[in-house]
Amino acid sequence: MNKEQLIALGLSEEQADKVISGFGQMVPKTRLDDKINEVKDLKDQIIQRDKDLTELKKQADGNADLQTKFEALEKQYKDEKVILETKIKETQMSSALKLALAGKVHDADLVTNLIDKTKIELGVDGNVSKGLDEQIKELQTSKSFLFVQETKGSGIKGATPPGGDKGGGNTTDVGVNFAKMANEKASSNNNDNNPWG
The missing domain is CATH 1.10.8 (Helicase, Ruva Protein; domain 3)
Incomplete structure (x- = not known):
């Protein structure tokens, strides 16, 4: 809270100044609770450390116990490795x-x-x-x-159309043949059989 808020609550200016000056010395409750919990946690850690130290001292006195624990861990690690x-x-x-x-x-x-x-x-x-x-x-x-069936050639091939490939491996396009025929007819000056001209 600030001074104006305190005056709005009905305090005089002098009273508001005193509250503000005293407020600087106060700690909010939430901050106090946080610090209390922090101290409690630290105390718990110290108690646990003391217990751990006591256990270590007991184990140091009996080396046979340490050796047994070590062997058990070694066996566990070997089993996990396998x-x-x-x-x-x-x-x-x-x-x-x-x-x-x-x-x-x-x-x-x-x-x-x-x-x-x-x-x-x-x-x-x-x-x-x-x-x-x-x-x-x-x-x-x-x-x-x-299993995937292997595709092998059956030995049966499609029939070759008349005038088609006769084993020479020279395959031509129908369009190429038509163009060749049209060129041959155009080069011959015989217009009697020409449907275009």
Whole structure:
């Protein structure tokens, strides 16, 4: 509040000046509550630190306990490392299989799940080196619908129209033939058969 607001409330100018001068020495309640909570949090942290220090002192006295905890953590980390390495290998295997099956199957994920990965070997480059071809052949016979059919020439070709390509490989456009005929007729001065002229 300022002086004018206090005067509007009915205080005299002198009283308003005294309130304003005294207000500078007061702390708002919200600020006081914040400071009280901050001090409480700090005290709680000190109490927790004291407890932690006491626990550390107890553990330092019994080195066997520290060694046991260390060994338990070491075993936990080794187990987690094995799990992570297994997941990495599975991911590499899955990626290599999908890459090898790309363009050959309709659904690479489905076919990958049907393949026995224990029989697959990956090369140094990360690609499948052994074990996939045999399994693909088995799946092609038992579940051929999973595979993209290869389009092979049937040996049957369309008939060649009369006057068409006779094996010389010289294919011409109908428009080119028509233009050639029109030019030949125009060069001959025979206007009897010319419908345009």
